[in-house]
Amino acid sequence: MSDGFGDNRPDLSAFWMPFTANRQFKAEPRLLAQAKGMYYRTFEGQEVLDGTSGLWCVNAGHGRQEIADAVHRQLLTLDYAPTFQMGHPIAFEFAQALTTIAPPGMDRVFFTGSGSESVDTALKIALAYHRARGEGHRVRFIGREKGYHGVGFGGISVGGLVNNRRTFVTLPGADHLPHTFDLKRNAFSKGLPEHGAELADELERLVALHGAETIAAVIVEPVAGSAGVLPPPKGYLERLRSLCDKHGLLLIFDEVITGFGRLGAPFAAQYFGVTPDLMTTAKGLTNGSLPMGAVFAKREIHDALMQGPETLIELFHGYTYSGHPTACAAGLATLEIYAREGLFAHAAAMAPIWEAAIHGLADLPNVIDIRNIGLMGAIELSPRDGAPGARGYETLVKALNAGLLVRATGDVIALSPPLIVQPAEIEKLFSLLRGVLASLD
Numbered sequence: 001m002s003d004g005f006g007d008n009r010p011d012l013s014a015f016w017m018p019f020t021a022n023r024q025f026k027a028e029p030r031l032l033a034q035a036k037g038m039y040y041r042t043f044e045g046q047e048v049l050d051g052t053s054g055l056w057c058v059n060a061g062h063g064r065q066e067i068a069d070a071v072h073r074q075l076l077t078l079d080y081a082p083t084f085q086m087g088h089p090i091a092f093e094f095a096q097a098l099t100t101i102a103p104p105g106m107d108r109v110f111f112t113g114s115g116s117e118s119v120d121t122a123l124k125i126a127l128a129y130h131r132a133r134g135e136g137h138r139v140r141f142i143g144r145e146k147g148y149h150g151v152g153f154g155g156i157s158v159g160g161l162v163n164n165r166r167t168f169v170t171l172p173g174a175d176h177l178p179h180t181f182d183l184k185r186n187a188f189s190k191g192l193p194e195h196g197a198e199l200a201d202e203l204e205r206l207v208a209l210h211g212a213e214t215i216a217a218v219i220v221e222p223v224a225g226s227a228g229v230l231p232p233p234k235g236y237l238e239r240l241r242s243l244c245d246k247h248g249l250l251l252i253f254d255e256v257i258t259g260f261g262r263l264g265a266p267f268a269a270q271y272f273g274v275t276p277d278l279m280t281t282a283k284g285l286t287n288g289s290l291p292m293g294a295v296f297a298k299r300e301i302h303d304a305l306m307q308g309p310e311t312l313i314e315l316f317h318g319y320t321y322s323g324h325p326t327a328c329a330a331g332l333a334t335l336e337i338y339a340r341e342g343l344f345a346h347a348a349a350m351a352p353i354w355e356a357a358i359h360g361l362a363d364l365p366n367v368i369d370i371r372n373i374g375l376m377g378a379i380e381l382s383p384r385d386g387a388p389g390a391r392g393y394e395t396l397v398k399a400l401n402a403g404l405l406v407r408a409t410g411d412v413i414a415l416s417p418p419l420i421v422q423p424a425e426i427e428k429l430f431s432l433l434r435g436v437l438a439s440l441d
């Protein structure tokens with residue numbers, strides 16, 4: 001066959017692919033078949049540098065033997081056991097281990113199966129917490145424009161990406177802060193943009209509009225990821241924290257992307273020195289090896305729900321796979337790798353090299369902004385007249401052909417390499433990308 005897949009290519013028709021232009025993809029498929037370290041290998045055998053840690057999740061790099069061994073052992077020791085009114089040791093062990101890297105005071109952990117489930121869980125915990133304290137009138141949520149909080153009904157309701165919302169119904173009672181993207185004032189910022197902390201004060205307007213006593217929580221990504229890597233303006237998160245305190249609102253950080261070392265600290269909470277009340281995670285929790293999420297809660301929030309008769313279930317919420325033993329084994333092995341290899345500190349050490357390298361593309365045509373923080377980065381391309389997203393998609397395809405995996409959302413090229421990345425690979429990544437961007441019309 002001319003496309004090189006030969007006779008072994010699977011039939012692509014049955015798998016209805018997520019967030020994909022299915023017909024376009026199946027006409028011209030891109031199949032990743034193997035992975036090790038910083039590299040994928042395509043179905044056709046081409047080596048591809050992983051510029052995106054899969055989908056922001058394979059923080060310790062691909063094909064880690066320790067994770068494979070731990071999962072194998074666990075599958076044969078205890079493959080599955082329930083956590084509803086039963087328990088198994090490794091779920092407790094993993095939760096306990098997670099508290100050693102958690103932000104101060106956030107030492108209670110609720111396990112889920114994904115980031116979307118973590119978000120719905122956090123929103124529900126916020127409601128249950130207020131109700132347990134006699135403030136059941138706090139039922140509204142404040143998200144932010146351009147926010148991405150997964151695809152559950154809770155997540156799309158507080159989320160702020162129109163394509164993820166318009167086809168579906170959203171929960172009543174969700175309102176949104178303005179986004180912080182400001183090309184005019186902040187283009188080509190290195191790290192945190194100077195301008196926009198005052199946008200956090202919009203929370204005052206929403207409080208005045210709805211009444212503080214009707215609002216349960218504010219949820220934001222500390223650094224917006226899916227919207228195209230938008231680091232918060234200097235001082236913004238601190239202001240949000242103090243306004244939430246002033247009005248009795250819980251602050252939820254959605255750390256599904258920023259968690260587990262992406263910024264060079266365990267969580268964005270520690271990176272920014274701003275502690276939320278609840279924190280949603282997934283992805284890097286198991287190095288992307290098995291699906292799992294976790295919500296971290298301040299102990300006071302957990303304890304507020306531990307009241308009433310001890311025979312009663314305190315929170316009517318949970319999943320078949322909450323604390324799945326095999327996922328816990330993967331997670332524990334992942335945490336051990338992060339610690340043993342000092343990967344969070346390594347990410348912090350690589351961040352300045354990453355920053356210099358990504359901003360080195362500023363001279364290329366069509367580049368209208370470059371953003372970076374920790375080991376996250378984005379290059380914003382001007383849209384082609386009448387064809388928004390075309391330049392971004394073409395970059396994705398050409399980069400893959402050149403041996404580099406990037407993520408394109410619209411005309412934003414997002415990058416988030418595994419934290420094991422070395423300076424030579426950073427150099428290679430941006431030299432490949434430079435070639436691709438220079439070749440675009």
Ligand code: PXG
Nearest residue numbers: 114115116148149150226254256257282407
């Ligand atoms: N919150 C945040 C901040 C996320 O980034 C989710 C929740 C949902 O997680 P699950 O595990 O349910 O997918 C996410 C997921 C992209 C991209 O490239 C980002 C995500 C997923 C897929 C693609 O922008 N983030």
